[in-house]
């Protein structure tokens with residue numbers, strides 16, 4: 001074996017290639033995990049149809065709502081699955097001892113959820129266009145809406161995954177504790193025109209509101225807030241989630257909280 | 272510059288002192304062993320050296336880089352085989368190696384040739400397409416070693432490399448470690464297997480209850496006890512006053528009771544035996560068994576562990 005050291009310099013592009021490596025690995029391993037398919041795919045679809053059936057909504061309202069929901073659950077589930085699972089198997093520590101910046105790890109994990117959500121979201125869009133003759137007022141905005149929403153929801157999942165647990169179920173439960181209430185205040189099931197002042201305040205603090213609103217604009221050409229506010233809103237949430245995710249993950253990493261479970265994993269491994 | 276330098280490395284987990292002002296230096300190309308009983312602080316020390324755990328006090332430099340201030344640079348120069356075999360169960364052996372290379376920033380061509388090389392060196396080639404979850408414990412351990420070697424690090428950390436391995440796998444693991452060191456790699460390993468430390472290490476630090484109680488080559492460690500080779504004696508019935516007589520004997524350094532046997536540490540076993548014969552005649556005592564023993568690393572270990580225990 002050639003033991004000569006191969007000096008690796010950290011170039012800016014390394015941040016991205018390392019992130020991409022992490023993302024691809026997550027895509028391979030976690031996309032088809034039952035937990036991800038259950039909470040990320042089936043759950044929003046069933047939930048949506050149980051609300052939409054019999055309400056005779058136009059397709060320009062129906063498809064954006066379904067798309068936004070699909071991403072809200074789909075994009076945020078991958079990280080919530082992957083991170084605690086890897087804490088348990090200790091593969092997470094593989095990333096921590098590799099010469100990659102914590103931002104790359106976080107970005108990679110975000111990309112994993114982002115791509116999952118974006119792919120998942122294109123299903124209702126394509127079906128809507130091909131089957132129900134859904135109009136598209138602006139395809140660039142549609143693409144932008146999907147990209148921004150999926151990214152932001154993915155960072156939401158990553159942020160929650162900072163909770164130092166080794167059980168994906170714990171993260172999913174807490175995430176649903178937040179996702180479900182937000183779902184009902186985001187103007188998907190009840191139009192923002194009908195929610196009153198308090199309803200609007202609640203809607204304003206949900207990233208799903210802006211996602212749904214922007215998608216409606218991209219599809220039907222009309223929306224409540226208008227595209228500028230929607231785009232800004234989503235980006236703002238992405239920044240907040242990402243910053244909090246970085247902060248919380250770093251804090252947990254330095255705190256020995258997850259290291260405490262080492263003994264159990266060791267015993268399990270040698271059993 | 273040494274490959275690894277630890278200065279007053281200390282770790283508290285809350286109230287619990289897991290590593291207590293540990294100091295050592297590992298030279299380039301050396302195989303350095305951390306030998307100690309369960310819970311002594313071996314893993315915690317490795318985790319501090321590999322940036323996974325923050326020291327409460329003290330510093331460490333790996334490949335010349337401070338692990339707290341320049342972790343990314345330090346990480347470029349070491350590979351880790353942790354206590355638990357952390358492979359991606361869902362990925363094949365090949366893809367595990369490729370991913371390991373990818374996060375070290377190696378190009379696809381580099382990764383391919385390096386992974387091929389490692390598969391053959393570690394005799395994993397026939398398992399290349401198997402998912403890691405289907406590997407036996409020994410094969411998994413080898414894969415973890417391969418993943419740690421992907422970027423040809425200068426320094427390799429191994430936490431109980433042969434734990435859970437059968438005789439053949441253990442031998443292969445040790446041979447591989449030896450070969451790596453021969454080619455200039457610095458190896459830091461932990462073990463609670465005394466024989467492993469004896470066979471493999473250039474120098475051994477014995478760590479007991481968070482503290483290093485001795486650092487030296489296995490041979491020198493044995494020499495520290497050479498001054499007190501031991502004689503093991505057992506009687507049908509202990510003569511009264513035996514212990515006092517043993518302690519008063521001028522050739523005897525220490526006396527320990529091990530079950531029904533007395534272990535007598537002496538610098539000169541033959542003189543001790545002469546005086547023992549006289550004593551036996553005088554007391555009309557019946558000897559059940561007698562054994563003279565050279566020091567083993569185990570004796571050193573046991574004596575250090577028990578002494579550290581007495582000290583609190």
Ligand SMILES: Nc1ncnc2c1ncn2[C@@H]1O[C@H](COP(=O)(O)OP(=O)(O)OP(=O)(O)O)[C@@H](O)[C@H]1O
Pocket residue numbers: 256258259260261262284287288289307308309310311312313314315316463
């Ligand atoms: N994350 C943690 N939180 C609290 N205590 C810990 C943590 N990690 C280790 N300890 C404690 O620190 C002490 C040293 O543990 P460590 O794992 O370093 O020992 P070790 O020498 O590696 O033991 P073993 O041979 O069993 O692997 C033990 O008492 C252990 O219980």
Ligand SMILES: [Mg+2]
Pocket residue numbers: 313314315354430
């Ligand atoms: Mg240990």
